[in-house]
Amino acid sequence: MNAPEDRSGNVLRNAPEYVAGHGLLAGRSAVITAAAGAGIGGATARRFLEEGARVLIGDAHARRLKESEEALAAEFGADRVASLPCDVTDEEQVGAFFALAERLHGRLDLVVNNAGLGGTANLVDMTDDQWSRVLDVTLNGTFRCTRAAMRSMQASGTGGVIVNNASVIGWRAQTGQAHYAAAKAGVMALTRCAALEAAEFGVRINAVAPSLAMHPHLVKVTSEELLTELTAREAFGRYAEPWEVANVIVFLASGYSSYMTGETVSVSSQHA
Numbered sequence: 001m002n003a004p005e006d007r008s009g010n011v012l013r014n015a016p017e018y019v020a021g022h023g024l025l026a027g028r029s030a031v032i033t034a035a036a037g038a039g040i041g042g043a044t045a046r047r048f049l050e051e052g053a054r055v056l057i058g059d060a061h062a063r064r065l066k067e068s069e070e071a072l073a074a075e076f077g078a079d080r081v082a083s084l085p086c087d088v089t090d091e092e093q094v095g096a097f098f099a100l101a102e103r104l105h106g107r108l109d110l111v112v113n114n115a116g117l118g119g120t121a122n123l124v125d126m127t128d129d130q131w132s133r134v135l136d137v138t139l140n141g142t143f144r145c146t147r148a149a150m151r152s153m154q155a156s157g158t159g160g161v162i163v164n165n166a167s168v169i170g171w172r173a174q175t176g177q178a179h180y181a182a183a184k185a186g187v188m189a190l191t192r193c194a195a196l197e198a199a200e201f202g203v204r205i206n207a208v209a210p211s212l213a214m215h216p217h218l219v220k221v222t223s224e225e226l227l228t229e230l231t232a233r234e235a236f237g238r239y240a241e242p243w244e245v246a247n248v249i250v251f252l253a254s255g256y257s258s259y260m261t262g263e264t265v266s267v268s269s270q271h272a
Contacts, residue, residue: 016244024254026052029105031098033088033145034115036064040165040213041114043242044249049076051250053110056101058086060115088115088141098148110253111149111162113142116183120176131179138183139190146194150203159202163252164191166207168268184209188264195262204261206252211268212239235269 030048035041035057045057049072057072059065062085069083082104086097101108117137121130142164153160169177170184188207195205212230231239245267251257252265 021050024051028053028109030110031056032112036068043246047246054080060087108152113164134179139186154201162205164207166209168211192262207264210245
């Protein structure tokens with residue numbers, strides 16, 4: 001995989017090398033939400049496959065989801081990849097998504113709750129609909145999927161791992177981001193509380209908190225000025241590649257983090 005480049009095609013300083021898989025998730029079954037496209041969800045699906053897992057990917061965008069499934073299946077085998085459209089704001093769709101995972105794999109080992117929705121609006125101008133939409137996808141959607149995963153894992157009696165996607169913005173303030181910051185802070189709190197309830201069933205629940213993980217779609221909608229400002233905050237002077245966040249998710253999903261639960265891991269130098 002090529003090193004990350006800026007908009008002019010120049011390789012970014014401190015560019016990372018892609019890490020090959022080591023079979024850390026061999027034989028495990030996983031579901032990943034919002035996994036269509038080139039963002040963190042798609043990168044996580046690829047990394048899980050490279051580490052030996054079988055994956056069921058979901059997304060609210062059916063066409064992009066199907067394209068992602070076909071591309072991954074062509075590379076890793078159709079027997080290891082499946083997809084089902086899933087809007088995490090719809091409880092019926094969430095239920096169908098997790099039920100399919102159980103039918104396909106017999107059990108559910110790993111769940112990555114990646115679905116989230118952003119937006120920019122100052123609080124005095126923010127509408128109830130803007131606030132509610134971001135909260136419903138980002139926080140309530142994570143709640144619905146975490147609940148479904150916990151029910152499945154408790155019933156199976158075989159344990160499991162849930163990884164939620166939070167954000168450094170859940171710790172620090174940023175103008176125009178009150179709804180998104182509140183939602184991501186809620187994901188962190190949900191993770192801590194759910195982890196205590198799940199521990200007795202051998203289920204671990206942690207979260208990742210990325211700062212700026214760039215992908216082609218985000219590059220198109222982010223101004224050069226804002227991108228420069230955001231990358232200047234980073235210790236490495238660049239944004240993260242989605243697969244760098246996915247690597248941390250792999251760690252949390254693997255046996256290497258067997259004594260971690262209720263934690264939020266910052267994939268960034270930014271903690272506040």
